[in-house]
Amino acid sequence: MRNAFLFLALLSLPVSAAPATFTVVSSKTDLNLMTVESQTAVENFTGRTSSVSGKLTFDPVASVGSGSVTVNGASITTGVPPRDGHMRGAEWLNFDKTPAVKFETLSVKRLTGDIYEVRGNLTLNDVTKAVVTRATVKYTPASPAIKALGITGNALAVSTSFPIKLSDYNVKNPRIDQGQVSNTLTVSLKFIASS
Template identity: 45%
Template sequence: MRSLLLLPALLLGSALAAPVTYRVAPLDQVSIVMAENETDIENFTAVASKVSGTVIFDPAARTGSADLTVNGASLSTGVPLRDEHMRSADWFNFGKMPAITFKSTRVQYVSGDNYRVTGTLIMNGVMRTVTSTARVKLTPANDVTRASGITGDALAVSVVFNVKLGDFGVEHIAVQAGRVKDTLPVTIKLIASNR
């Protein structure tokens, strides 16, 4: 008899635990992609703030997926001439192919707010598989999220991928000379909302 009484609660609980689609908030500087170069010769951080796409997240099942696009033409290092060079065909070719896309193929819960994420990264017309650990944090809508311009619940995602430039067709003399590292940590930080 007791198990029959628990059945509606179990059914209701499983109905409430469902994947939710979150859209990247269209607010500049809330969602960004950063690539950091640190060498003995030159240090800079490149930031792109035009990030769009969706993240599907189910906090009860601890699963999800992501489909993201970054406009590489929005890249800024704080030096306009360097930005222009990095958008050129000699570097990332963002003038002709501005879209950088990432689509997850596997998301596996690790612990706490951490998930192991594997996916396909496409940049400069080249597709590669990348894997890293992402931090995913869900914040229910409240006065602070609304004051920040975020409607609905806020999903914060942060992940760092080590991207080998040579794998994406970037073989500039500055890389060969050691001014720019061939493998750069690329950080994606985004806020997405379910409304």
Template identity: 55%
Template sequence: MMKSLTRALPMLVVLGTLAGAAPVTYTVVANPTLNLMTAESSTVVENIVARTGEVSGTLSFDTATRAGSGKVTVNGSSIKTGIAQRDNHMRSDAWLNFDKTPGIVFETTAVKHVEGDQYDVSGKLTLNGVTRPVTSRATVKLTPASDATRAAGAKGDVLAVTTAFKVKLSEYDVTNARIPNQVSDTLAISLKFIASSK
């Protein structure tokens, strides 16, 4: 009986820890070299890749239930395409209107664990003041705090998040005289960032 109890004790401790686990809040690390959003437009005339590292927000993640939620904002005014004149046009009300509404906001409505580090994420994307539903597959990796994570500017445990989805600009009341010939109505968005628990 004593031997059985001794063998079972470590497992009971683990189960007790998991049962007592609670969601932890993670804040996106404010380091543009660690975070990246890209938006790609491809047409027969021109391919455009726009980039920014200005990502902010908070996430909640429960390691026991693999449940989570979050709200992330990308600063649209900081997006660069490599051509200053095009960037100015992109920020204006003649295109993406970032001068007036710079925030590109994604807020989750449902997160479902698939397998491993893979999750199906549903949420609301707000662009140009218009909010519409978006779904994507996300990779979420949890790394305990270490010298390496602290050197990267994260004080606590780290969540690394990567996701990609497509956005149809016309659904967000975005118009442009160059659509659809020079600029695509559909942008391929990819987003990766790290968030720290401290």
């Protein structure tokens, strides 16, 4: 009888797991994508790259996490090589000099289901600004299906989207004032990390 009470007491204890470290699967470029969109009355374009790296910690039981993700801005392509070259130059995003676009979390709060509020710092063109966004974070334990994708261990799929103002990151260009490029860009990021 005593063992039965002990067993019931153990069942009533909260279940917890230690946070695991997840590394962005940089080698699987088909799993990662960052896009940046500019929409104006004059010209619309979308820049894309799969050059994403970083490390995160996540506890699927407690629904808490943190991390740092870096995108190689110099690898962003828009489908128009001259525009890509201009974008990398000092008169625009300065990726030739400072290619790293880095996001570091300050706090992560679960809102509901797989939806989290993420507060962090975004560094672009050597300028760091606070960003608040919502992210979808889906945890999948290791399985044959995950392994078939070339992912070893547990998987963490993260996606988010948020606006940024170029002027906040010291990007000033007459084409923004002329309405050819929007001062506000939409950044979207999707990636897979594994533990």
